[in-house]
Amino acid sequence: MSAQPAAAQAAATFRLRIALSELEAGDAELFRAALQRLEERLPHHWEWADLARADVAIVDMDSLFGHMAWLKAQGAGKQVITFARNRTHGSELVLGKPLDDATFAAVLEQAAGRIDSSDNARRPPATVRSSAPAIAAKPASVAEFAASPASEPVSVMNLAAAGDVPADSVDVRATTNPAPVEEPEPEPRNVAEMMARRKIDRPLRVGDLVIDPEHDAYYCAEAALKPLKAALGNPCDTLQAVDADDLARSGRNGKAQPLARLRWFAGLVATPGELAHGLDMQSKYKLARWPQTEREFPRHFRIATAMMKQSAVPADIAQASGTPVDDVIDYINASLAAGWLAVERDEPAQAEADAASRGNVLSRLRKPFAR
Numbered sequence: 001m002s003a004q005p006a007a008a009q010a011a012a013t014f015r016l017r018i019a020l021s022e023l024e025a026g027d028a029e030l031f032r033a034a035l036q037r038l039e040e041r042l043p044h045h046w047e048w049a050d051l052a053r054a055d056v057a058i059v060d061m062d063s064l065f066g067h068m069a070w071l072k073a074q075g076a077g078k079q080v081i082t083f084a085r086n087r088t089h090g091s092e093l094v095l096g097k098p099l100d101d102a103t104f105a106a107v108l109e110q111a112a113g114r115i116d117s118s119d120n121a122r123r124p125p126a127t128v129r130s131s132a133p134a135i136a137a138k139p140a141s142v143a144e145f146a147a148s149p150a151s152e153p154v155s156v157m158n159l160a161a162a163g164d165v166p167a168d169s170v171d172v173r174a175t176t177n178p179a180p181v182e183e184p185e186p187e188p189r190n191v192a193e194m195m196a197r198r199k200i201d202r203p204l205r206v207g208d209l210v211i212d213p214e215h216d217a218y219y220c221a222e223a224a225l226k227p228l229k230a231a232l233g234n235p236c237d238t239l240q241a242v243d244a245d246d247l248a249r250s251g252r253n254g255k256a257q258p259l260a261r262l263r264w265f266a267g268l269v270a271t272p273g274e275l276a277h278g279l280d281m282q283s284k285y286k287l288a289r290w291p292q293t294e295r296e297f298p299r300h301f302r303i304a305t306a307m308m309k310q311s312a313v314p315a316d317i318a319q320a321s322g323t324p325v326d327d328v329i330d331y332i333n334a335s336l337a338a339g340w341l342a343v344e345r346d347e348p349a350q351a352e353a354d355a356a357s358r359g360n361v362l363s364r365l366r367k368p369f370a371r
Helices: 006-012 025-036 066-075 101-112 118-121 189-196 227-233 244-253 259-268 301-307 314-321 325-339 350-369
Strands: 015-020 046-048 054-058 079-084 094-096 204-206 209-212 217-219 256-258 282-287 341-344
Touching: 015 079, 015 314, 025 046, 025 101, 046 259, 054 066, 066 079, 189 227, 189 259, 204 325, 209 227, 209 244, 209 325, 209 341, 217 259, 227 259, 256 259, 256 350, 259 325, 282 301, 282 325, 301 325, 314 325, 325 341
Parallel strands: 015 046, 015 054, 054 079, 079 094
Antiparallel strands: 204 209, 209 217, 217 256, 282 341
């Protein structure tokens, strides 16, 4: 009997599947190139897949929906590798930025060790190239990698990273029910929208407001939030870098305030009356915990009370709280930026949909005999 062609052998090889979630196009290409370089050097076979079929999800925790994607992947029972700049997010599989081949390989093998079926994807020792990077080294621990812990919101947002899957790696079994392609994230229109997406990673100034993410603080002579709306409404290109001396003077001239407070306000004023990117009016929203309310916004207490009781669409929240729907939308955006928004979407599981379909067919078959 003749030997199988190489292509058929490759197709028959069991592979562990990886998906990218919430990564920018440039970072996604870096991961694809890195896996291609490491392909013959790893002890296991790996391939790209969509998020629904993946064994491992790599999530960019610095992105707008990074926290939500992390929670969804965790809830789906996947191994999750967090890709972040300087914080930990509760994962033991951590990749720091910028991406490094040796660390990437080590984390992949650490993830493989947690997957029950990984032995089926193991390469024969003779086929693993000896020029592999040092993948046996243990990746940096969470404590070593993180500057400080960050709280995790609760969310059930449906986030699929189908756009991050190379076309030549799509499994034929998934083509009949492809994952939805998420719209690309638009560029932020102002400083507030940039802050709400957590894209500021170094000290910056806009007007008299100094943002200091390294110390998780902001400085301004104003203690109230409303006077900061004008500064946050400026275009992103008005942000100026702040050196160490200027940062020290800002600390002396203005009382340090928690950056989380400013980020919440940034979400509130970023897109007035318009839901943030990724949210829609048909989804149901709820607060994952009771938030800190600001005295400057007395209506927010009623909105928060309604959103703590049950999840609802914005129009129903407005009716329950007796507030305008635009105020509810702004509050939802602020809660998303702060990290305490839970999102529910009415997407029935495939098994439930199939059962319902079978039930309809059976009922139609039974009707002629029910006389």
